[in-house]
Amino acid sequence: MPGVPTGRACDACRKQKKKCDEKQPACGRCLRLKVGCVGSGQQRFKFKQQQFSPKSNQSGQMTLAPRSRSRSIEEENHSIEIPRTYPSNSMTSLMNSFVGAIKRSTDLRYNMWWSFGVFLEDVPRRLGSNEALDRAVDAVTTAHAGFCTHQLVSTKTLAKYSYALKALRVYLDDPLQASASSTLCAVMILLLCQTFIGNNGQMLSGHAQGAASILHARKNFGPRDDFERKLFLSLRGSVVNHHNAYYLFDPS
Numbered sequence: 001m002p003g004v005p006t007g008r009a010c011d012a013c014r015k016q017k018k019k020c021d022e023k024q025p026a027c028g029r030c031l032r033l034k035v036g037c038v039g040s041g042q043q044r045f046k047f048k049q050q051q052f053s054p055k056s057n058q059s060g061q062m063t064l065a066p067r068s069r070s071r072s073i074e075e076e077n078h079s080i081e082i083p084r085t086y087p088s089n090s091m092t093s094l095m096n097s098f099v100g101a102i103k104r105s106t107d108l109r110y111n112m113w114w115s116f117g118v119f120l121e122d123v124p125r126r127l128g129s130n131e132a133l134d135r136a137v138d139a140v141t142t143a144h145a146g147f148c149t150h151q152l153v154s155t156k157t158l159a160k161y162s163y164a165l166k167a168l169r170v171y172l173d174d175p176l177q178a179s180a181s182s183t184l185c186a187v188m189i190l191l192l193c194q195t196f197i198g199n200n201g202q203m204l205s206g207h208a209q210g211a212a213s214i215l216h217a218r219k220n221f222g223p224r225d226d227f228e229r230k231l232f233l234s235l236r237g238s239v240v241n242h243h244n245a246y247y248l249f250d251p252s
Contacts, residue, residue, distance in 0.1 A: 010040035011093070024100055025110040025148045036145045036154075042096040094134070095124050097141045110148045112140075116192050117234030122227045123185065130182035132171040135164035136189040143196035153197050161193055181228050188235055 009020035010027050012035055021028045022041040030037035101112050102120045112120055127134055139160040146154055168186055171177040 008041050008043055011038045012036070024105070026145075031149060034149055034151060036142070036151070037149060038097050038141075038145055039093065039100065042100050091128055091134075094138055094141065095127055097145070098127075098137050099124055101141060101144050110144070112144060112192065117230065119185070119188075119227065119230035119234050122230065123189070126182050126185070130171070130177075130180065130186065132164070132168040132177075132186040133182045133189070135160070135167040136186040136193065139164040140189050140193040140196070143193050147196050157197065161190075161197060164190055164193070181225070181231070184228075184235075185231055188231060 007014070008022045010022075010030060012030055012033075013020035013027065018029060020040065024041045026037035027040040030040070101110070102123075104111070104114075108114050123133070123137060127137060139157065142160050143153070143157045146152075146157055164186070168183070168190065171180075171183045171186070177183055
């Protein structure tokens with residue numbers, strides 16, 4: 001299933017068949033029209049099915065031709081981590097949009113990696129394995145795109161945020177999934193999404209409280225791996241602020 005490059009124009013310009021300057025995080029046309037800009041400057045690939053016919057020997061048994069050792073080593077050294085399952089076109093688009101929002105070359109004014117933590121770099125490889133995380137990333141990416149073009153919070157953003165909350169609720173009801181790293185990451189990303197959407201003037205965030213509850217429910221409070229170590233580093237500020245604010249409201 002080889003990928004064929006199809007250009008770097010954003011979704012809006014591609015749909016209208018307009019020339020795109022491919023700037024990030026939003027192209028000039030989308031900024032001028034004040035519309036959401038998704039995928040500007042991101043290389044897209046169209047995947048095509050390929051049929052492979054295994055070689056057969058004279059006895060009629062099928063065999064596979066071995067690869068050369070040098071080629072195997074070269075491919076191993078240059079391998080890229082991808083989710084366990086092949087992403088669909090929509091998942092590929094989501095990955096491209098999210099990577100565009102967190103990569104270090106993006107303008108610091110709109111760069112989520114710079115603003116919210118290095119753990120975001122490890123999120124793309126986890127997409128496709130946890131629906132709560134997928135929904136949360138979809139919501140925050142849509143909210144971030146509106147923020148970059150100085151738009152008010154759209155109905156589409158609120159709808160995706162609602163879907164993400166429903167998916168998270170299902171995962172939190174499962175004892176195994178509730179303590180998973182990706183589920184905790186989904187809570188953290190929804191906390192970021194709430195930053196773009198707004199909290200209606202409330203001092204306390206339900207997501208910070210939820211993250212604190214997940215950590216308290218664990219038998220081992222320490223991080224399980226390097227990803228959780230980065231996640232805890234970014235999460236601790238929100239959890240500490242939540243407890244401080246809670247103490248102000250209820251000193252008992």
